[in-house]
Amino acid sequence: MYSPTVHHLDCAPMQPVGGPPLVAHCLLVSTGSSLVLVDTGLGVADVMDPRRLGALFRKTVRPTLDLSYTAVHQIRALGYDPRDVQDIVVTHLDLDHAGGLADFPDARVHVMADEYRAAMRRETRLEASRYVTAQWAHGPRWVVHDTADSDWHGFAAARVVRSPDILMVPLPGHTRGHCAVAVQQPSRWLLHAGDAYFFHGEMDLRRQRCPRALTLHQRMVADNHAERLTQLERLRELRREDPRLIRIFSSHDAQEFDRLSEEERMGRRRGALRRPIGRSGF
Numbered sequence: 001m002y003s004p005t006v007h008h009l010d011c012a013p014m015q016p017v018g019g020p021p022l023v024a025h026c027l028l029v030s031t032g033s034s035l036v037l038v039d040t041g042l043g044v045a046d047v048m049d050p051r052r053l054g055a056l057f058r059k060t061v062r063p064t065l066d067l068s069y070t071a072v073h074q075i076r077a078l079g080y081d082p083r084d085v086q087d088i089v090v091t092h093l094d095l096d097h098a099g100g101l102a103d104f105p106d107a108r109v110h111v112m113a114d115e116y117r118a119a120m121r122r123e124t125r126l127e128a129s130r131y132v133t134a135q136w137a138h139g140p141r142w143v144v145h146d147t148a149d150s151d152w153h154g155f156a157a158a159r160v161v162r163s164p165d166i167l168m169v170p171l172p173g174h175t176r177g178h179c180a181v182a183v184q185q186p187s188r189w190l191l192h193a194g195d196a197y198f199f200h201g202e203m204d205l206r207r208q209r210c211p212r213a214l215t216l217h218q219r220m221v222a223d224n225h226a227e228r229l230t231q232l233e234r235l236r237e238l239r240r241e242d243p244r245l246i247r248i249f250s251s252h253d254a255q256e257f258d259r260l261s262e263e264e265r266m267g268r269r270r271g272a273l274r275r276p277i278g279r280s281g282f
């Protein structure tokens with residue numbers, strides 16, 4: 001089986017007031033014939049015109065606005081052509097996840113139906129501030145998934161790509177149509193849990209903990225707080241059952257991002273030793 005190359009990208013480092021530094025953890029998966037991007041962080045237009053993100057987000061979450069962090073820039077720096085990004089899978093459409101969509105105007109954008117509807121309608125005050133319509137004013141090639149008819153480790157899921165297997169796993173709560181994204185690797189799964197939780201301590205099976213500022217923030221921005229907690233408990237159960245075969249991480253936890261990036265670097269170094277000429281991927 002072809003072994004997909006997975007890169008971990010931080011597409012918007014953030015320093016929220018009173019909380020720990022956060023990342024915007026995105027994945028770039030090279031399938032051998034195309035690229036798949038999971039979430040997009042902030043994009044070029046957000047950096048060029050930060051006002052569109054709103055004063056509240058800029059002043060309280062304090063994102064680093066620098067073109068070098070955008071997914072399109074990092075993809076070029078890795079030696080890939082951004083035009084090869086044929087599919088983007090979004091965990092949800094909050095402004096810190098959808099900002100880079102316009103940098104890949106030809107890509108298919110996979111989104112759960114409940115999320116698509118929530119972002120297009122923006123019915124509540126919270127939804128009016130969290131979804132920035134300018135981020136999809138270019139008219140993305142939406143692929144709206146309204147059924148989750150596959151089974152992924154006991155979770156209903158919608159398959160997006162077959163080789164490697166990439167599935168959307170609905171985990172509503174943070175937003176109406178929020179989902180995790182499962183990416184198959186040769187000997188394990190990566191589960192990008194989006195904003196199902198913000199801090200690694202929330203997934204600690206013995207002693208759950210989370211900095212107070214992040215606990216309050218998550219409660220404040222949850223579409224359905226009780227539902228979010230129910231889904232989080234399901235994630236903990238998954239980790240309890242199979243911690244080695246499924247690697248769960250969230251969008252914003254810096255420690256998880258650092259560990260996975262380091263593993264990726266080590267893996268590439270080992271690969272380079274085995275393969276003296278050329279490099280993996282394209």
Ligand SMILES: [Zn+2]
Pocket residue numbers: 094096097195251252
């Ligand atoms: Zn987020």
